[in-house]
Amino acid sequence: MPDTFSVKFWGSRGSMSSSSNAHKKYGGNTACIEMRCGDNILIFDAGSGLRLLGNQLMKEDAKRMHLFFTHCHYDHISGMPFFSPFFYPKAKIDIWSGHLQGKNKTQRMIADYMRPPYFPVGPEVFSAKIKYHDFEPEDRLKPVRGVTVDTLALNHHDGCVGYKVKFQGRTACLISDVCHIAGVVDQTIVDFVRDADLMIYDATYTDAEFPKFANFGHSTWQHGIRICKEAGVKRYVPFHHRPSRTDKALDKIAEQAKRKFKRTKMAREGLVIRL
Ligand SMILES: [Zn+2]
Ligand SMILES: [Zn+2]
Numbered sequence: 001m002p003d004t005f006s007v008k009f010w011g012s013r014g015s016m017s018s019s020s021n022a023h024k025k026y027g028g029n030t031a032c033i034e035m036r037c038g039d040n041i042l043i044f045d046a047g048s049g050l051r052l053l054g055n056q057l058m059k060e061d062a063k064r065m066h067l068f069f070t071h072c073h074y075d076h077i078s079g080m081p082f083f084s085p086f087f088y089p090k091a092k093i094d095i096w097s098g099h100l101q102g103k104n105k106t107q108r109m110i111a112d113y114m115r116p117p118y119f120p121v122g123p124e125v126f127s128a129k130i131k132y133h134d135f136e137p138e139d140r141l142k143p144v145r146g147v148t149v150d151t152l153a154l155n156h157h158d159g160c161v162g163y164k165v166k167f168q169g170r171t172a173c174l175i176s177d178v179c180h181i182a183g184v185v186d187q188t189i190v191d192f193v194r195d196a197d198l199m200i201y202d203a204t205y206t207d208a209e210f211p212k213f214a215n216f217g218h219s220t221w222q223h224g225i226r227i228c229k230e231a232g233v234k235r236y237v238p239f240h241h242r243p244s245r246t247d248k249a250l251d252k253i254a255e256q257a258k259r260k261f262k263r264t265k266m267a268r269e270g271l272v273i274r275l
Contacts (some may be wrong), residue, residue, distance in 0.1 A: 011049020014240030028271025050079030203238030
């Protein structure tokens with residue numbers, strides 16, 4: 001098996017999908033990230049970007065994959081019913097979540113989302129072999145040999161889980177969605193992401209916008225940099241862009257962010273990072 005570790009963005013938008021001529025560069029699909037650890041396929045969140053990833057996986061005839069949920073707000077689950085591998089009888093898919101406490105929560109989360117009158121059919125229409133897993137934040141998951149996935153509870157309405165994926169000595173962290181307290185760098189997050197090769201972070205707002213949205217459950221691109229600096233994170237990807245944020249506005253943030261933290265790359269659809 002190859003020892004390559006790559007991270008690809010299929011949806012980098014937060015809150016809701018958005019499409020216009022001013023959203024072409026960064027894309028309008030919501031949260032979906034693919035990590036490839038060797039031949040292993042790990043997917044984080046099922047926002048609208050999941051549909052496109054599904055098409056790619058069908059082209060590759062991929063049969064084995066793991067889908068992890070940070071939480072199930074609509075921007076992180078709306079792609080679920082449109083993921084082609086769910087309708088491929090040869091596929092075996094493990095679905096994981098830990099933001100809801102209790103037994104069978106992952107299975108129930110999917111069934112609750114896909115049901116009339118909100119959606120015409122339920123997950124019983126899937127023909128892939130699906131295994132549901134429930135975990136508790138702070139559990140260490142071992143979905144496949146050689147890959148460890150650490151988890152952390154994040155401060156977000158209705159709960160959310162941060163992930164740290166380790167493969168062949170390299171580490172990628174996903175910290176979204178999360179709300180910070182102005183002026184405070186959360187030491188639990190700093191400890192969790194310490195020395196990571198990559199941190200993907202909830203950069204919904206700017207520091208200037210934050211006071212207006214301080215209890216909306218999100219953070220700022222500047223706050224992500226504070227965490228990176230304190231934790232010795234090597235590369236930073238601001239993620240979960242506001243629907244209203246245009247390409248031009250995101251380009252400007254990218255420029256400002258790079259001045260404060262050189263190894264910054266804004267999340268955009270199609271971006272691949274090799275660790
Ligand atoms: Zn979100
Ligand atoms: Zn959310």
